[in-house]
Amino acid sequence: MIAPHDRQAAISSETASAIGEEGEKESPSRNRTFTPLFSLLPRLRRHRSLSVCALLALTSAALISLALPMAVRRMVDHGFNQADGAFINRYFLMLIALAVALAIASAARYYFVTTLGERLVTDLRLEVFHHIIRLPAAFFDRNRSGEIASRLVADATQIKSAISLTASVALRNSILCLGALAMMFVTSAGLSAIALGAIPLVVAPLVLFGRSVRKKSRIAQDALAEASAYASEIIAASRTVQAFNGEDAAGQRYGRDVELSFDRTVAASRARALLTAIAITLVFVSVVGVLWLGAHKVLAGTLSAGSLSQFLIYAVIAAGSLGSLSEVWGELSQTAGAAGRLFELLNEQTDEREPQACMSLPTPIQGGMELHDVRFSYPGAPEKEVLNGLSFRVSPGETVALVGPSGSGKSTVFSLLLGFYKNQTGSISIDGRELGLIPPQTLRKEIAIVPQEVTMFAASVYDNIAFGRPDALREDVIAASIKAQAHGFVAKLPNGYDSVLGERGLTLSGGQRQRLAIARAMLKNAPILLLDEATASLDAENEALVQRGLEELMEARTTIVIAHRLATVLKADRILVMNKGRIVEEGTHASLLRQGGLYTRLAELQFKIPAGLEPEQDAA
Numbered sequence: 060m061i062a063p064h065d066r067q068a069a070i071s072s073e074t075a076s077a078i079g080e081e082g083e084k085e086s087p088s089r090n091r092t093f094t095p096l097f098s099l100l101p102r103l104r105r106h107r108s109l110s111v112c113a114l115l116a117l118t119s120a121a122l123i124s125l126a127l128p129m130a131v132r133r134m135v136d137h138g139f140n141q142a143d144g145a146f147i148n149r150y151f152l153m154l155i156a157l158a159v160a161l162a163i164a165s166a167a168r169y170y171f172v173t174t175l176g177e178r179l180v181t182d183l184r185l186e187v188f189h190h191i192i193r194l195p196a197a198f199f200d201r202n203r204s205g206e207i208a209s210r211l212v213a214d215a216t217q218i219k220s221a222i223s224l225t226a227s228v229a230l231r232n233s234i235l236c237l238g239a240l241a242m243m244f245v246t247s248a249g250l251s252a253i254a255l256g257a258i259p260l261v262v263a264p265l266v267l268f269g270r271s272v273r274k275k276s277r278i279a280q281d282a283l284a285e286a287s288a289y290a291s292e293i294i295a296a297s298r299t300v301q302a303f304n305g306e307d308a309a310g311q312r313y314g315r316d317v318e319l320s321f322d323r324t325v326a327a328s329r330a331r332a333l334l335t336a337i338a339i340t341l342v343f344v345s346v347v348g349v350l351w352l353g354a355h356k357v358l359a360g361t362l363s364a365g366s367l368s369q370f371l372i373y374a375v376i377a378a379g380s381l382g383s384l385s386e387v388w389g390e391l392s393q394t395a396g397a398a399g400r401l402f403e404l405l406n407e408q409t410d411e412r413e414p415q416a417c418m419s420l421p422t423p424i425q426g427g428m429e430l431h432d433v434r435f436s437y438p439g440a441p442e443k444e445v446l447n448g449l450s451f452r453v454s455p456g457e458t459v460a461l462v463g464p465s466g467s468g469k470s471t472v473f474s475l476l477l478g479f480y481k482n483q484t485g486s487i488s489i490d491g492r493e494l495g496l497i498p499p500q501t502l503r504k505e506i507a508i509v510p511q512e513v514t515m516f517a518a519s520v521y522d523n524i525a526f527g528r529p530d531a532l533r534e535d536v537i538a539a540s541i542k543a544q545a546h547g548f549v550a551k552l553p554n555g556y557d558s559v560l561g562e563r564g565l566t567l568s569g570g571q572r573q574r575l576a577i578a579r580a581m582l583k584n585a586p587i588l589l590l591d592e593a594t595a596s597l598d599a600e601n602e603a604l605v606q607r608g609l610e611e612l613m614e615a616r617t618t619i620v621i622a623h624r625l626a627t628v629l630k631a632d633r634i635l636v637m638n639k640g641r642i643v644e645e646g647t648h649a650s651l652l653r654q655g656g657l658y659t660r661l662a663e664l665q666f667k668i669p670a671g672l673e674p675e676q677d678a679a
């Protein structure tokens with residue numbers, strides 16, 4: 060069990076590596092307060108008419124609010140003084156008209172502004188998602204999937220609420236504040252000049268304090284993302300957790316995570332509350348100070364009592380809106396943090412090859428592969444060389460079995476062939492074309508993979524098979540399924556190919572999942588096949604069906620198979636034995652057994668071949 064302070068350190072180092080350090084190590088982009096929010100502007104421009112309507116509605120609502128006190132004041136000053144009934148009636152009608160206009164403008168403001176917020180955030184979610192799924196494998200090694208998903212949900216929601224609420228409050232109050240200030244000048248230029256002089260005294264502390272609020276908010280959001288990532292990890296692994304009676308430990312750890320998130324959120328709220336208090340105090344103290352001066356002007360006879368009261372109304376409006384702005388300021392800072400995190404995701408480099416360096420593959424491709432002196436370390440562990448001068452060649456149509464102890468680098472070979480990572484030195488080529496110059500998507504069109512751990516999506520059996528070829532005809536999907544020995548069990552499902560996996564408890568056995576994965580690869584019909592045999596043993600019937608499906612699949616394809624079954628190595632044209640990132644033995648099953656080296660030991664363990672016993676095929 061990790062001690063809380065260690066864990067905290069782990070959390071901060073993890074989040075720091077994902078988003079950069081706070082404080083002294085702040086990145087230059089983070090110092091620029093609202094920069095990420097400005098990146099939203101081009102996205103707003105895509106919805107010009109909606110933005111214009113929102114802006115118009117906002118402005119009219121604010122201007123009408125500004126006119127209301129003026130109407131009230133005029134009515135009090137003139138209407139009551141002259142005791143003119145008709146004048147009062149006109150003013151009341153005007154007030155009602157203004158109120159109706161305000162109601163309509165406010166409703167329009169709410170509608171346009173929230174729609175704009177929703178639109179913007181939907182675009183942003185889509186943009187981030189499209190970007191994330193194209194990011195290289197190294198990104199997913201560095202970041203936990205739960206944390207990324209939480210950013211997509213929590214940060215995007217924060218931006219939405221900021222656009223629909225905060226930004227509109229900010230804009231409305233800015234208009235109110237500017238309008239009231241203008242009216243203050245009209246009423247008494249002298250007093251207004253003094254009031255304006257006080258503004259820097261009010262704003263400077265707010266800006267300084269706002270920075271610390273922003274930092275605290277970001278720390279709070281990180282803690283929440285951490286807790287959510289842990290929760291999704293545990294929920295996804297619920298069976299393992301229960302099998303090891305880990306519920307209590309998981310509950311305690313999650314409890315600590317959410318409590319930490321709570322504490323940090325409270326700290327951020329406390330800072331924001333303090334910011335609000337400071338803002339209101341500063342604003343009202345300066346307003347009262349200005350009024351005190353005004354009162355003395357009235358006493359001295361240089362200002363009329365009516366003008367002072369008018370000035371007072373606008374000063375209160377200006378101060379009130381400035382107060383709201385300071386509240387919104389904190390909120391906007393939070394949003395800038397959220398937007399910053401989303402844009403960090405968008406700024407992650409995808410793995411697109413430089414266009415000028417792009418090469419295509421010959422059509423149709425033959426499927427010959429060559430690896431020459433390949434050295435490779437994972438980006439996350441550059442000091443550990445996983446492939447260490449690996450060289451081998453696979454001829455078109457050949458079936459090569461890759462065998463080796465755990466950790467010898469077999470799966471890494473697949474990852475490199477699929478272009479998930481780039482080899483640091485040496486060369487990998489397909490049909491003589493260097494892999495590094497082929498765009499990954501072009502490359503992956505030519506390769507089908509059947510992984511050891513089959514992934515099935517919560518979709519219909521049909522969609523799961525057609526995953527690599529969504530435009531496939533129904534008869535092709537069924538034909539692939541028949542060849543993969545899956546049709547028999549699929550036809551018996553409640554809705555056949557339209558049965559949705561995961562729905563109403565529809566789960567499949569390991570063998571059935573493997574056969575669907577084989578059907579998926581079969582349908583893709585790529586000339587190169589990478590097959591990572593499942594290590595989990597199946598019952599005899601399933602084993603035979605999977606084996607038959609695989610044999611169909613390997614037919615007329617260049618195949619590299621990470622072999623775990625005797626039947627597979629016996630059928631392979633050649634066996635390559637890997638150890639510590641290179642090929643150490645090569646031959647057929649029989650010739651390798653005769654050598655009595657690493658393969659013999661592995662075969663004894665994996666394929667249960669007693670030492671020295673050569674199989675029948677050897678004689679042939």
Ligand SMILES: Nc1ncnc2c1ncn2[C@@H]1O[C@H](COP(=O)(O)OP(=O)(O)OP(=O)(O)O)[C@@H](O)[C@H]1O
Pocket residue numbers: 200437438439440445463464465466467468469470471472
């Ligand atoms: N994403 C990764 N980041 C860092 N190191 C990794 C990563 N994936 C694998 N490794 C390391 O690379 C080495 C080779 O792993 P690889 O999965 O290729 O071996 P393998 O021969 O396929 O093993 P197995 O038969 O157990 O699947 C291991 O030491 C492993 O810890």
